[in-house]
Amino acid sequence: MDQQLHVVTGAFGYSGKYIAKQLQDEGHRVRTLTNSVNRSNPFGGQVEAHPFNFDNPNRLVESLRGATVLYNTYWVRFNYKRDFQHSAAVENTKKLFDAAKRAGVERVVHVSITNPSEDSPLEYFSGKAKLENALIESGLSFAILRPTVIFGDEDVLINKNATQSC
Numbered sequence: 001m002d003q004q005l006h007v008v009t010g011a012f013g014y015s016g017k018y019i020a021k022q023l024q025d026e027g028h029r030v031r032t033l034t035n036s037v038n039r040s041n042p043f044g045g046q047v048e049a050h051p052f053n054f055d056n057p058n059r060l061v062e063s064l065r066g067a068t069v070l071y072n073t074y075w076v077r078f079n080y081k082r083d084f085q086h087s088a089a090v091e092n093t094k095k096l097f098d099a100a101k102r103a104g105v106e107r108v109v110h111v112s113i114t115n116p117s118e119d120s121p122l123e124y125f126s127g128k129a130k131l132e133n134a135l136i137e138s139g140l141s142f143a144i145l146r147p148t149v150i151f152g153d154e155d156v157l158i159n160k161n162a163t164q165s166c
């Protein structure tokens with residue numbers, strides 16, 4: 001069987017690292033799109049890293065070309081003062097979906113959140129709802145995951161609560 005190329009956003013981060021590892025274990029070639037190309041690569045160079053290139057759509061398309069599946073974990077966790085806002089993450093993610101379509105990616109697996117709603121007063125949840133709708137309307141084949149919380153060794157929220165309650 002030919003080795004498939006799978007693209008995972010943020011493979012040097014939290015959930016992306018586990019997705020990338022599982023794909024590698026299944027024998028797939030993995031590439032990541034990341035804001036952190038210079039962060040230490042836990043895959044020893046076996047995962048090729050490309051910047052997101054949100055400002056250069058043609059480059060973004062090229063970094064997705066040939067991919068069977070795009071796993072999208074990209075998001076901005078909190079609203080920061082300047083560039084890192086939920087609204088920016090929404091616009092950037094739409095660019096990512098457009099690029100995936102232009103690149104001929106066969107399927108997008110998109111990580112959303114539990115109970116997304118465009119009516120939510122919380123931008124995290126309204127932004128996630130906008131992105132689900134954008135993906136549904138894109139014509140791409142997709143799967144949307146809606147976790148409440150993702151737990152692992154690196155998780156801050158659950159581990160901190162567990163430590164404090166001991």
Ligand SMILES: NC(=O)c1ccc[n+]([C@@H]2O[C@H](COP(=O)([O-])OP(=O)(O)OC[C@H]3O[C@@H](n4cnc5c(N)ncnc54)[C@H](OP(=O)(O)O)[C@@H]3O)[C@@H](O)[C@H]2O)c1
Pocket residue numbers: 009010011012013014015016033034035036072073074075076077078080084111112113114147148149150151
């Ligand atoms: N963690 C949870 O408990 C939880 C619960 C429900 C839903 N989710 C969803 O699951 C997805 C993955 O979550 P995660 O915790 O695994 O995320 P993460 O590893 O912290 O980040 C995922 C991606 O978003 C980028 N990113 C994160 N914060 C950013 C910022 N301030 N500015 C610019 N880029 C930023 C990361 O950049 P780099 O490429 O530089 O690493 C990475 O590409 C997200 O869409 C999140 O909404 C998470």
